[in-house]
Structures are given as structure tokens and as C-alpha cells.
Amino acid sequence: MTKPTDSNRVVIFDTTLRDGEQSPGATMTHDEKLEIAQMLDEMGVDVIEAGFPIASEGDFAAVAEIAKNAKNATICGLARANFKDIDRCWDAVRHAKSPRIHTFIGTSPLHRAIPNLTKDEMAERIHDTVTHARNLCDNVQWSPMDATRTEWDYLARVVEIAIRAGATTINIPDTVGYTAPNESADLIRRLIAEVPGADEVIFATHCHNDLGMATANSLAAVEGGARQIECTINGLGERAGNTALEEVVMALKVRHDIMPFTTGVDSTRLMAISRRVASVSGFPVQFNKAIVGKNAFAHESGIHQDGMLKNAETFEIMRPEDVGLTETSLVMGKHSGRAALRSKLKELGYTLADNQLADVFVRFKALADRKKEIYDEDLIALMQDEERSGEDRIKVESLRVTCGTGGPAEAQLTLTIDGKPVSSEATGDGPVDAAFNAVKALVSHSARLQLYQVSAVTEGTDAQATVTVRLEEAGRIVSGQSADTDTVVASVRAYVNALNRLMMRREKAGSDAREISYKDAG
Ligand code: KIV
Ligand code: ZN
Secondary structure (H helix, E strand, O other), X not given: OOOOOOOOEOEEEEOHHHHHOOOOOOOOOHHHHHHHHHHHHHOOOOEEXXXXXXXXXXXXXXXXXXXXXXXXXXEEEEEEOOHHHHHHHHHHHXXXXXXXXEEEEEOOHHHHOOOOOOHHHHHHHHHHHHHHHHHHOOOEEEEEEXXXXXXXXXXXXXXXXXXXXXXXXXXXXXXXOOOOHHHHHHHHHHHHHHXXXXXXXXXXXXXXXXXXXXXXXXXXXXXXXXXXXEEEHHHOOOOOOEOEHHHHHHHHHHOOOOOOOEOOOOHHXXXXXXXXXXXXXXXXXXXXXXXXXXXXXXXXXXXXHHHHHHXXXXXXXXXXXXXXXXXXXXXXXXXXXXXXXXXXXXXOOOOOOHHHHHHHHHHHXXXXXXXXXXXXXXXXXXXXXXXXXXXOOEEEEEEEEEOOOOOOEEEEEEEEEOOEEEEEEEEEOOHHHHHHHHHHHHOOOOOEEEEEEEEXXXXXXXXXXXXXXXXXXXXXXXXXXXXXXOHHHHHHHHHHHHHHHHHHHHHHHHHOOOOOOOOOOO
8 A cells, every 4th residue: 555645535444353353352253354354345444454363373364365355455464573473474464455564563661671672672673574574565564562652762763763674654552542632643743743754654543542532542643644543343452442443434524624634434334344343242332332332323312302303413413324324114023024034134234045044034033923023133133143153063952941039040951062962950040040050061161251241132121132241261251142032042142152152262272383462572
């Protein structure tokens, strides 16, 4: 990618599949990564950071396949500051029409102490590794990790070295979410003004949200001269997450009057990708999340509703359709046929082969028997469940629970494990506890339940419940999800979904020689 000729064009660099996926518990499968990458590519994201190829065989394979499939976006991989990482990264991204190597090293005093390098030794390492990357690929991004806590003189020195060695994008990460908007703008402004060669590269901003300022800091960096924002869908990322893509894209669109910058992102696709990332990562979107939260366009109070009916602009600064939120429609009921289901699913972005449609139709009928009115959201939840359970080794066959006053809850459960039915009975403190105990009796594991969360897909007491379960075992964190009109059934399916993912992770860890963290020494 060459430097855009339009000086007000901001490059959107999405790192959902790298920094987002790195968030404990947000691990995605290979196919899920390909699907998200395709959605990002289609919605006009300029650069997709598809993973960290040296981290595992799985990461490498995903980055390589995403690189082969990408139609428009530049495909980038992450590499630490050593030749082996960079070579592996290049092997994965070189398949792309437009490949990029992103190499980084921690430059702040705390990070310099990890590989125990002096300032001079680190400077030499930066020169050598960026030169090596540039010899492989003509699009090289370099990041001084923890830049916002790096001494100014040293930061300016190493940025200059990276530019001279051939970096085409210089990314300035606020790794720990420490900076504030005025500081973020000043830092970029000063680097551009004082570092020789700065006018020949693009400066990028990469903010974390620990103090809730990631979006403000990214936009301020753009005011200061940055022309690439690094961000993730739903702000997914470690700790408090990264800058949310949907927030910066909509802020630049809605407040174009005071921030006259453009992006190439089609904002009408934001809602669909937000839902999909929430589903595959197992990180639900908070209800009041800006732009993509369930309440972002809901006007419940009487005063608001009155104003809205008279003129939508009274309380709305953007239209729901600008972010791809269509009016929720009552779609179907138990008399709807297969053709109607096919066409509705197509409208929602799911194109199914005949055999797939037949399976989904059975589940749709079962849902319609229990729930009078089926909304778009119900169908999306049903499709997501269908996709999640596809390759699962453990499946829920049947569940009966007795609960109420006068004694412990009792659960009878049948699962199939690798196709073989197994049953158990268990009691517990309430229906969910009893049902989970029945699962534990059949699938022995030492995983600890980190999160159990329930939310309603639509309104009413017959609404489907979406349940998220997050488990931790020996440092591995996985999430599972499921939706059903019966909250206990959804809970057990979500638990089993998480256990399936845990088994996959165990197998993957066994086949990879080692699992590497990007925080390992440069
Ligand atoms: O937050 C960070 O510093 C990073 C780097 C690897 C760019 O994600
Ligand atoms: Zn980061």
C-alpha cells in the first residue's frame, strides 16, 4: 500500500483477528477467522491484521488463507523483532495481492528490560530487523510497543532508524491505555515535525481503552497528523480492549464538520459484523455500547418517544440504517414455509444449500412451536447456534430438570461424545447448577467457570435466552454460547460448546510445539 494521495483519507487497520483474538477467551476457529476477514474485506477496511503467524500452526494457516482470499484489503501479519518471526510472517502474508509485515519491539524502559538490551543494542536490532523485513516486502509497518511511555529522545531516535531502514508505516502504540487526547495529538505532531524522513511515511495510532479514552485518543492522533487508525470490531481486545472500529468510523462520518477526514468503510455493514464478532468471540456487546449496542438507538422514555415521533433528529445524531440496523421485523411464524425461510435467511446474509436448509428448517419449526413470533434476531441466534455446533465432538441430546421449592434441583442429561450416547443424573443449587453438575459427571475436566451470562434475544417471557459461558483451564480461556427459549437448555449447550472449544485448544496445544505470546521478549 502506498501513501494515500488524499491527505484527509484515514487508513482503517483492523486488528480484531490479532489484538482482538489475543484477548483471553476470544479465540476463534479457523473458519470463523476466514469469515470475519471476508466481512472486513467486503466492508472496505484497508488493512486486516490477520494474526501472528509464528504463534502457532493454526495462526499461520489462518493468515495464509486470509491472504489468499482477500480481494481488496492489504493483509498484514505480526512479527517480533527477530528474523525467524519475520520470515514466518512473510511466508504467510506473501500470498496476498497486497501483503504487509508488521514488526515490533517494546521500547519503553520497562519493556527494554525484558530482552535485557541496552538502548544501543535495541537500536541496532530495530535497524537490522526492519531492513530484513523490507528486503522481503515493500510494505513494512514498525511499532515501538509502549511508545507512550518511552522517553521522547529515544522514541524519536528509533522512529528515525526504522524510517531509514525502510518502514513505510510507523505505528505509535499506547499499549497500556495510558495516554490522553491532547498528549496523543502532540506526540504524533511532534514526531512528524522533528523526525527526519517522517513526511515520507504514514503515522498510525494504536490505542488501548484502559482509561476509556481509546477512541478519543485515536481521533486526537489523527488531528495531530496520524493517517492510520488501528482498531477492532466492538473494541475487542485484552483488558478493556482496543479502539472500537465502529466508533472511529462513525465519529469521522457524523462529525465531518469538525474532523474533515474520510475512511473507506461502508458503515451500513457495522451492525452485522459486530453481531458476528460478538458471537464467534463469545464477548457479548454491552447494551449501552456506542453505535452497536442494543440500546444505542432505543428511545424508551416517554419524552424521547414523543420527540422522536415528531422529528427523528430530536434525539438521533445518526440514523439506525447508517450502521445497518434495519427495523426489526416480525418475520415468521409456525406456518411459514421453507421458501420463505430461505428468502429471509438470504436477506440476513445466510445463503444455504438444500441440505443445510432442511436442517435449519427443522430447528426453525421447533422454535416456532415454542415461540409465537419469530424475529430477525431469533433467526440470527438460531443460525449462529447451528454454525457453532457443527463440528462439536460433544453434543446435547436431551435434558430434563426438576426444580422449585422444597428440595435441590435435579437434572437428567444425555450427551453424545464422539457419537456415543452417555447419561447422568445430578442435583444442584438451582436448575443451572444441577445441569452443569450433570455435564461434569460425563465430561471430566478441571476447567473453572469464569463467566456465566444470560441475555434475552428479544422481548417477552418466551424470548430466546443467549447464554455465554467462559471457562479457564491451565491458563487457557475459552468461551461458549448458545440460544434457546429454555434458559437451562441454552446454558447447558453453551457450557458444552465451551468444553468442545477447550478440547480443540488442548489438541491444538499438543500439536503446536509451543504456544507463543507476543509479549515474549522481542
Ligand atoms: O498494544 C500494542 O502495543 C500492540 C503492538 C504489538 C502493536 O498490540
Ligand atoms: Zn495492542
